[in-house]
Amino acid sequence: MLRFLIRRIALGLVTLLLLTVIVFALSNVIPGDVGRQILGPFAPQESVDELNQRLGTDQPLYTQYFNRMADYARGDLGESYASREPVSKLIGESFWASAKLALLALLVTIPLAVIAGVYAALKRGSIFDRVIVTLSLAGSSLPEFVTATFIIVTLGVSLSIFPVLARPPDGADPLTQLYYLAMPIMALVIVYFGYIARMARAGVVAALEADYTRTAVMKGLKRGVVIRRHVLRNALLPTISVVATQTGYLFGGLLAVELIFNYNGLGRLLVTAARDKDLPLLSAGVLVIGIVYMIATLLADVLISILNPRVRLGEDG
Amino acid sequence: MSATEARTAALKVEDLEVAYDVRGVLRPVLRGVSFEIRPGEAYGLVGESGCGKSTTAYAAVRYLPGNGHITAGRALIGGDDVTAMGAEDLRALRASRISMVYQDPGQSLNPTIKVGKQVAEAFAVLGASKEEARERAIEALRRVRIADAERVMERYPYQLSGGMQQRAVIAMALACDPQLLILDEPTTGLDATVEAEVLDLVANLRDETGAAILLIAHNLGVVRRTCDRVGIMYAGRIVEEGIAGEVFDDPQHPYTVGLLRCLPRRGAAKSERRLDTIPGSLPLIGTPLPACVFEDRCALASAECRTALPTASHPRPDRTVFCHHVDRVAELVAAPVTAAAGEVAPGEVVLQLEDVSKTFRQGGHEVRALVGVDLELRAGETLGLVGESGSGKTTLAKAILGIHAADQGGVIRLDGETLAGLTTQRSADARRAIQIIFQNPDSALNRSKTVRSILSRALSKLAGLSGQAADDRLEKIREEVVLSPRHLDLKPRQLSGGLKQRVAIGNAFAGDPRIVVCDEPTSALDVSVQAAILNLLADLQRDEQASYIVISHDLGVVRYLSDRIAVLYLGRLMEVGDAATVFAGPHHPYTEALLSAVPSVDGDPPARIRLEGEVPSAIDVPSGCVFHTRCPRAIQGTCEASEPPLVEVEAGHMMRCHIPIDELRRLQATDAG
Ligand SMILES: Nc1ncnc2c1ncn2[C@@H]1O[C@H](COP(=O)(O)OP(=O)(O)OP(=O)(O)O)[C@@H](O)[C@H]1O
Ligand code: SF4
Ligand code: SF4
Ligand SMILES: [Mg+2]
Numbered sequence: 001m002l003r004f005l006i007r008r009i010a011l012g013l014v015t016l017l018l019l020t021v022i023v024f025a026l027s028n029v030i031p032g033d034v035g036r037q038i039l040g041p042f043a044p045q046e047s048v049d050e051l052n053q054r055l056g057t058d059q060p061l062y063t064q065y066f067n068r069m070a071d072y073a074r075g076d077l078g079e080s081y082a083s084r085e086p087v088s089k090l091i092g093e094s095f096w097a098s099a100k101l102a103l104l105a106l107l108v109t110i111p112l113a114v115i116a117g118v119y120a121a122l123k124r125g126s127i128f129d130r131v132i133v134t135l136s137l138a139g140s141s142l143p144e145f146v147t148a149t150f151i152i153v154t155l156g157v158s159l160s161i162f163p164v165l166a167r168p169p170d171g172a173d174p175l176t177q178l179y180y181l182a183m184p185i186m187a188l189v190i191v192y193f194g195y196i197a198r199m200a201r202a203g204v205v206a207a208l209e210a211d212y213t214r215t216a217v218m219k220g221l222k223r224g225v226v227i228r229r230h231v232l233r234n235a236l237l238p239t240i241s242v243v244a245t246q247t248g249y250l251f252g253g254l255l256a257v258e259l260i261f262n263y264n265g266l267g268r269l270l271v272t273a274a275r276d277k278d279l280p281l282l283s284a285g286v287l288v289i290g291i292v293y294m295i296a297t298l299l300a301d302v303l304i305s306i307l308n309p310r311v312r313l314g315e316d317g
Numbered sequence: 318m319s320a321t322e323a324r325t326a327a328l329k330v331e332d333l334e335v336a337y338d339v340r341g342v343l344r345p346v347l348r349g350v351s352f353e354i355r356p357g358e359a360y361g362l363v364g365e366s367g368c369g370k371s372t373t374a375y376a377a378v379r380y381l382p383g384n385g386h387i388t389a390g391r392a393l394i395g396g397d398d399v400t401a402m403g404a405e406d407l408r409a410l411r412a413s414r415i416s417m418v419y420q421d422p423g424q425s426l427n428p429t430i431k432v433g434k435q436v437a438e439a440f441a442v443l444g445a446s447k448e449e450a451r452e453r454a455i456e457a458l459r460r461v462r463i464a465d466a467e468r469v470m471e472r473y474p475y476q477l478s479g480g481m482q483q484r485a486v487i488a489m490a491l492a493c494d495p496q497l498l499i500l501d502e503p504t505t506g507l508d509a510t511v512e513a514e515v516l517d518l519v520a521n522l523r524d525e526t527g528a529a530i531l532l533i534a535h536n537l538g539v540v541r542r543t544c545d546r547v548g549i550m551y552a553g554r555i556v557e558e559g560i561a562g563e564v565f566d567d568p569q570h571p572y573t574v575g576l577l578r579c580l581p582r583r584g585a586a587k588s589e590r591r592l593d594t595i596p597g598s599l600p601l602i603g604t605p606l607p608a609c610v611f612e613d614r615c616a617l618a619s620a621e622c623r624t625a626l627p628t629a630s631h632p633r634p635d636r637t638v639f640c641h642h643v644d645r646v647a648e649l650v651a652a653p654v655t656a657a658a659g660e661v662a663p664g665e666v667v668l669q670l671e672d673v674s675k676t677f678r679q680g681g682h683e684v685r686a687l688v689g690v691d692l693e694l695r696a697g698e699t700l701g702l703v704g705e706s707g708s709g710k711t712t713l714a715k716a717i718l719g720i721h722a723a724d725q726g727g728v729i730r731l732d733g734e735t736l737a738g739l740t741t742q743r744s745a746d747a748r749r750a751i752q753i754i755f756q757n758p759d760s761a762l763n764r765s766k767t768v769r770s771i772l773s774r775a776l777s778k779l780a781g782l783s784g785q786a787a788d789d790r791l792e793k794i795r796e797e798v799v800l801s802p803r804h805l806d807l808k809p810r811q812l813s814g815g816l817k818q819r820v821a822i823g824n825a826f827a828g829d830p831r832i833v834v835c836d837e838p839t840s841a842l843d844v845s846v847q848a849a850i851l852n853l854l855a856d857l858q859r860d861e862q863a864s865y866i867v868i869s870h871d872l873g874v875v876r877y878l879s880d881r882i883a884v885l886y887l888g889r890l891m892e893v894g895d896a897a898t899v900f901a902g903p904h905h906p907y908t909e910a911l912l913s914a915v916p917s918v919d920g921d922p923p924a925r926i927r928l929e930g931e932v933p934s935a936i937d938v939p940s941g942c943v944f945h946t947r948c949p950r951a952i953q954g955t956c957e958a959s960e961p962p963l964v965e966v967e968a969g970h971m972m973r974c975h976i977p978i979d980e981l982r983r984l985q986a987t988d989a990g
Contacts, residue, residue, distance in 0.1 A: 124383070125383075210424065211419065211421065211424035211425040212424065212425055212426055212427040212428070214380065214417075214419075214425070215417075215425045215426070215427075215435075215486070215489070216427070216438075217380065217411070218378065218380065218411050218415075218416065218417045219411065219412065219438060219439045219442055219489065219492075220408050220409065220410075220411040220412020220413065220442050220493075221408075221412075221438065221442055222408065229430070229438075230427050230430075233429050234427065234428065234429055237429075
């Protein structure tokens with residue numbers, strides 16, 4: 001188990017390193033001059049050169065890259081080109097904002113979706129099952145922006161139940177914050193729900209049909225016991241792993257929702273950074289996402305290994 | 318007789334009809350099945366795949382798939398009608414009076430729960446306390462001859478071998494001392510010797526517990542060894558019933574006769590005869606059938622068979638047959654076998670193996686999967702590879718194919734030329750010359766392509782043919798593997814297992830191979846289809862002068878196809894010789910044990926040798942003769958001390974054993990007598 005963890009973390013670090021290289025390379029493929037970009041088209045060339053020199057953007061690429069890595073190693077994320085604020089501060093703020101939104105949405109979705117999925121599977125073919133299957137298919141096949149726009153237009157604009165902009169006033173109490181976040185959370189719930197519910201349902205259906213379930217039934221166990229002891233554990237394993245390995249997919253949903261609701265989250269920050277060619281911000285942001293992704297999959301693996309003896313005892317890699 | 322009848326049957330099935338709901342339409346599968354299993358009796362259910370054996374078993378315990386419905390008839394367990402039971406009664410019945418074991422023990426155990434806990438559960442449900450259930454679970458594991466029961470309790474299913482898993486499942490099934498134990502293909506997928514062990518276990522437990530048994534198996538040898546009576550099932554009806562050995566030796570229904578004539582029995586070999594097949598195939602589920610379900614495939618069918626339901630007749634004591642023309646069945650039995658179309662004289666040596674070894678490295682250990690193998694294969698000759706799983710058959714085949722490279726030092730020669738270890742390093746000609754046919758044809762066929770494009774691709778890749786030449790050759794191959802032109806435009810999933818195997822064979826023969834490795838070529842097929850495929854392989858060999866290396870756990874199949882046999886144990890050749898000689902004996906003690914472990918449809922020899930325990934690990938090979946830990950004839954002091962060499966004991970017969978051949982002959986003659 002320990003060996004497995006160490007190996008996973010090492011692998012993760014390598015991936016992160018690769019990620020920084022890729023981001024760095026990509027952001028330099030976009031033509032243009034960082035100094036010019038920041039100072040605008042009318043600034044004198046000398047100021048631009050001076051700025052480039054100060055930022056180090058006149059250096060060869062690999063030097064720039066190594067400098068940045070050295071800074072990172074010291075814990076210095078640098079300064080945003082655009083706003084001149086420390087990257088760590090910008091990212092920190094928006095990271096918590098995003099995390100708040102995503103966690104709230106997951107907190108609502110996971111229990112709902114798992115219960116709905118499991119129940120649908122147990123009552124396969126019933127009206128309830130069909131409703132869940134249809135809803136979850138619809139929810140996750142509609143693009144996020146459609147769902148989100150629909151919610152804004154109905155609940156926000158027409159009915160005016162919720163504020164259209166997801167920006168709670170500073171220092172608002174938790175309830176008010178929740179009130180402001182209600183619509184983006186709803187949009188995310190719709191997107192995530194279908195996905196998780198379908199996984200849970202598929203897992204339970206497969207486990208119900210498995211030979212070991214038949215064995216359990218033929219032992220004369222009560223249905224409740226069969227489901228609790230034999231079906232659920234095996235059924236939710238794949239659900240957990242798929243949900244976690246699809247963290248990227250969850251980020252996608254988050255990004256779209258943040259943009260549409262104008263929510264100051266990491267996703268929105270990154271889009272802005274990419275537009276402004278704000279390299280320090282962009283690469284730090286991508287790195288943060290990479291780390292979150294890594295931690296999420298790692299957590300999932302740990303959880304799975306707790307549930308699955310084969311992985312836990314480490315005989316199979 | 319009347320005494321047994323007076324007691325309530327363990328299972329009585331009365332005119333049972335079951336239909337599956339397929340997209341809203343009820344499709345009948347069982348069309349009036351009736352049979353009875355007396356208390357303590359073992360009853361076998363036999364028939365082609367899809368005839369409804371499992372459906373019968375599941376209907377009897379009311380565990381049909383969601384879309385299965387009992388549309389008529391009853392099933393009584395110990396006199397209680399299962400079809401009329403409420404959920405709670407049904408649960409109680411399952412907990413205390415019936416049990417079921419099915420194929421693939423790995424799947425029937427919950428992968429996430431320790432074996433001990435799962436076994437204990439079966440006792441807890443009967444009301445035992447937690448401690449008590451644990452105690453009794455250990456006892457139950459001991460009862461199925463698991464030596465270190467305490468340790469096995471703490472294991473997860475995947476940590477046990479297939480044989481051990483099946484024992485644990487049986488231990489669980491016996492927890493309630495069931496009146497009826499249902500076994501659906503319990504040993505399919507297990508190794509021959511493990512299969513024999515499990516069957517012996519079932520027989521012993523039956524004596525101990527007095528449980529009645531319903532055994533479903535496609536292997537007729539297994540049924541003959543285990544069952545008192547047997548029912549032959551066809552398209553949802555039982556067509557013949559009687560005492561197992563008698564039915565197999567003297568069948569009285571045209572279908573039973575056909576089924577048995579498909580089997581390579583009593584030492585049949587390709588040089589002597591072709592195998593019979595049953596023309597046509599099992600009707601699709603739900604098709605309306607004439608009065609006799611077998612009518613469209615029966616050589617004796619008359620107008621009456623289409624209109625009137627055949628009634629029970631009793632041409633022999635203890636025998637029931639449903640056929641209008643029982644009096645004419647003797648014609649079918651007496652029908653002459655088709656002679657083989659001629660013998661092939663083996664040609665030049667094609668393949669030569671000298672001192673071929675294969676060592677795997679695994680977690681710092683050396684696993685010697687193959688040790689110093691010397692073999693020769695001639696043109697048009699078949700070499701059968703025999704041995705338990707783990708004996709090195711597949712490793713040897715893979716080394717020949719170049720799927721993995723044999724160790725340095727050994728030599729594999731094709732037509733006198735030394736071959737490189739890996740396929741990728743071999744010349745295109747050498748690669749084309751050695752082909753393989755798998756048990757599961759799916760693995761060799763691209764699912765998204767039509768048969769035509771699969772074969773065309775093989776022709777261009779292996780034979781470098783295109784255009785008209787390719788089309789001509791494709792036509793020739795199609796004829797050779799007996800596919801109809803219609804099949805060319807279908808995709809693999811639209812074909813039955815037998816047809817797919819024909820395509821796979823066509824594929825392998827596209828580039829005029831010199832050698833074809835057949836790895837369990839017919840193990841997934843019904844006997845009639847198997848017979849057709851074996852005939853096809855024999856025909857192709859004669860026409861193309863191809864050499865075969867045949868791997869199969871079915872010794873009848875190996876014997877039918879093979880000219881020579883090589884017996885492997887722990888990667889070493891134990892015996893090599895002409896097929897007839899190896900099967901006739903005197904045998905190497907390992908071969909002897911293997912032959913006697915495998916259940917035969919012709920019945921068992923009077924004294925059977927039991928091969929105890931599992932094959933030792935190749936990491937930690939026994940000293941001296943590697944077989945001495947399990948050898949019933951081992952000579953103390955000699956066999957564990959030195960390894961005997963492989964020597965020619967008589968013309969064309971090599972053996973690796975300290976016991977001289979005449980001594981073996983004497984020993985084996987005494988035991989048989
Ligand atoms: N759930 C199902 N829905 C529809 N058809 C089914 C279902 N289960 C089985 N069948 C069909 O019913 C027929 C009988 O199946 P069954 O499994 O009882 O055969 P079997 O004799 O046990 O075959 P095998 O030797 O392959 O196990 C087959 O044609 C099969 O395809
Ligand atoms: S009843 Fe007729 S068709 Fe059916 S098996 Fe007998 S002879 Fe053949
Ligand atoms: S050498 Fe000894 S142990 Fe080996 S097979 Fe012969 S008798 Fe058995
Ligand atoms: Mg079956």
